[in-house]
Amino acid sequence: MAEPLSPIxxxxxxxxxxxxxxxxxxxxSAYMPMERRDGREEFLRARIPGARFLDVDEVADIESDLPHMLPSPARFARQVAALGLHNHQRIVIYDQKGLFSAARGWWLFKVFGHDAVAVLDGGLPKWRAEDGVIEAGEPAPVxxxxxxxAFRASRVRGLGDMLANLKSGSALVLDARSPERYAGTVAEPRPxxxxxxxxxxxxxxxxxxxxADHTYKPQAVLQRLFIEQGVGADSDVVVSCGSGLTACVLALGLELAGFSPASVYDGSWSEWGAQPDGVAPLRTGFEP
Incomplete structure (x- = not known):
């Protein structure tokens, strides 16, 4: 087993x-389609020395019509083994935006039973701002x-779980998208x-x-933010977003704040928003 590692x-x-x-x-690193940027190409231009590229769109269920859905345990094992990974290693994950998709990588390893994984607080921008060494070009082969x-089913929820929760209300659902997208006052970025x-x-x-530098706020502030949304010591929390990336920022934040691990609604709005209203109802504005 790998040595313990702090979440960030x-x-x-x-x-x-x-x-x-x-x-x-x-x-x-991963980008939204409208950003017209490629994480792997930018990785080749500038990265932390020795880093390897974890493509969240490949370490995924590539047969799904939804973006970067959770892969099977067998596919995950093959993909990360190809990166030279073993269970005894400690893993630090970062992204090029600061803190956007790195938390998705952290969550993937958590789902598959690897706890010795952390996110670089502030990501590559913070590393560069603090005069961290950078390299470029093709990485050395591994x-x-x-x-x-070791799959942890409790860390992920599907559409059926979310539909059942509409009736039971047993889980508190937190939406990581912008207030405008949550309220339905702007169009979704995915057509x-x-x-x-x-x-x-x-x-x-x-x-x-x-x-502002894409690092997490102090624990006390995180606790207050979650408590204001109804999170308690024994809450069953499900986090959601547009496609399952930034929901993981909330999931990591909950652990930093000292709350129980959250589940991620993997399909998120890419799945819910594509369903007919009779199957997956929606609301606009803000919940009372």
């Missing part, structure tokens, strides 16, 4: 430990690893989706958890 690490910590024999650094997953939110869900934009 600083640039200073990573600079001191990045050459540790059991530490692997992953760039899990030997295929061996990773044995063909309805606007609004899952009935009963609460709005907590992922940016509210972050400082």
């Amino acid at each position: 690490v600083s640039s200073a910590w990573l600079a001191a430990h990045r050459e540790d024999a059991d530490l692997v650094i992953l760039d899990a 030997e295929v690893g061996r990773f044995q997953p 063909g989706l309805r606007s609004g939110h899952i009935p009963g869900s609460r709005s907590l934009p992922f940016q509210a958890l972050l400082n």
Whole structure:
């Protein structure tokens, strides 16, 4: 088993430990379609030395019509083994935007039973601002690893779970999208989706958890933000967003705040917003 690792690490910590024999650094950058940027191409232009690229659109269920859905345990094991990963290693994940898709990478490893995983607080921008070393070009090849997953079903929810929750109300649903998207006052960035939110869900934009430099706010502030949305010590919390990326920022934030692990609605609005209203109802405006 790998040594324990805090959920987030600083640039200073990573600079001191990045050459540790059991530490692997992953760039899990992903962009929205309208951004017209490619995470892998930018990884080749500038990355933390020794980093490997974790493509969240490939370490995914590629047969699904929905973006970067959770892969099967077997596919996950093959994909991360191809990156040279083993169960005994510690993993630090970052992204090029600061803190956007890195949390999705963190959640993937958590889902498949690997707890020695952390997110670089502030990501590549913070690393560069603190004079961290950068390299470019094709990364050095790695030997295929061996990773044995241990699937945690409690960390993920599907459409059926969310429909059942409309009746039971047993789980508190937090929506990480912008207030405008939650309220349905703007069109969704992905074509063909309805606007609004899952009935009963609460709005907590992922940016509210972050400082201007894309690091997480202090624990006391995170606790207050979640408590204001109804999160308690024993709450069953499900987090959602547009496609399952920034929901994971909330999931990581909940753990940093000291709450129980959340579940991620993997299909998120890409799935819910594509359903007929009779199947998956929606609301607009803000929940009372």
